[in-house]
Amino acid sequence: KYMGIIFDLDGVLCITDRYHYQAWKRIADTLKIEFNEAKNHRLRGVSRMESLDIILENYDKPLSVEEKIALAEEKNRYYREFLETMSESDIEDAVFATLDELRVRRYLLAIGSSSKNAGFILEKTGLIKYFDAISDGNGLNKSKPDPEVFLRAADDLRLAPEKCLVVEDAAAGIMAALAGGFDSAGIGDGTAVPGVTYRLERFEELLEVV
Ligand code: BG6
Ligand code: MG
Numbered sequence: 001k002y003m004g005i006i007f008d009l010d011g012v013l014c015i016t017d018r019y020h021y022q023a024w025k026r027i028a029d030t031l032k033i034e035f036n037e038a039k040n041h042r043l044r045g046v047s048r049m050e051s052l053d054i055i056l057e058n059y060d061k062p063l064s065v066e067e068k069i070a071l072a073e074e075k076n077r078y079y080r081e082f083l084e085t086m087s088e089s090d091i092e093d094a095v096f097a098t099l100d101e102l103r104v105r106r107y108l109l110a111i112g113s114s115s116k117n118a119g120f121i122l123e124k125t126g127l128i129k130y131f132d133a134i135s136d137g138n139g140l141n142k143s144k145p146d147p148e149v150f151l152r153a154a155d156d157l158r159l160a161p162e163k164c165l166v167v168e169d170a171a172a173g174i175m176a177a178l179a180g181g182f183d184s185a186g187i188g189d190g191t192a193v194p195g196v197t198y199r200l201e202r203f204e205e206l207l208e209v210v
Pocket of ligand 2: 010011
């Protein structure tokens with residue numbers, strides 16, 4: 001049925017949630033604003049600048065665009081320190097095994113991630129070799145739930161959306177898939193979104209639905 005599979009990165013192929021949390025927490029602490037795990041949850045699938053806006057929701061002092069950019073850059077410097085420590089051992093064996101099998105079955109594989117650090121994470125973890133196309137947060141005009149990042153991935157694979165399956169953990173990502181005309185496989189939070197095509201309890205169940 002499908003010829004290509006488009007994977008979200010954070011929360012699907014690797015777990016970077018803790019790193020995002022710790023990096024944002026340092027920014028929130030400097031500004032003396034409340035930031036907790038529940039709020040961190042809302043940042044899944046959301047771009048860096050939109051994440052900052054969520055963190056600044058209850059901040060009463062007005063910030064200029066330049067100040068916001070500086071804060072986002074500072075967060076990214078902290079975040080990159082964590083990413084520097086990543087290696088193959090941060091990826092579950094089941095992820096490598098599943099991607100190996102998908103390659104054996106001749107699927108075209110792409111990344112569809114909101115992150116501007118996707119290339120760096122893929123290099124550090126040894127995941128990069130599996131992918132025929134990488135569509136990430138660089139040069140993206142509209143982030144999920146807009147379908148742009150997935151449409152660009154499908155286009156890079158030279159496939160129509162109907163020929164691709166999107167694998168996602170975030171609600172915004174499942175909605176983006178729906179908006180772009182893609183079938184979707186939800187993991188974690190992604191399973192609870194109305195309209196998701198398949199619900200995966202474990203990553204390797206992907207092999208049963210393609
Ligand atoms: C997504 C994450 O993959 O990337 C979000 O789920 C994150 O939490 C977004 O905000 C942007 O990441 P980056 O690496 O460009 O700051
Ligand atoms: Mg995700």
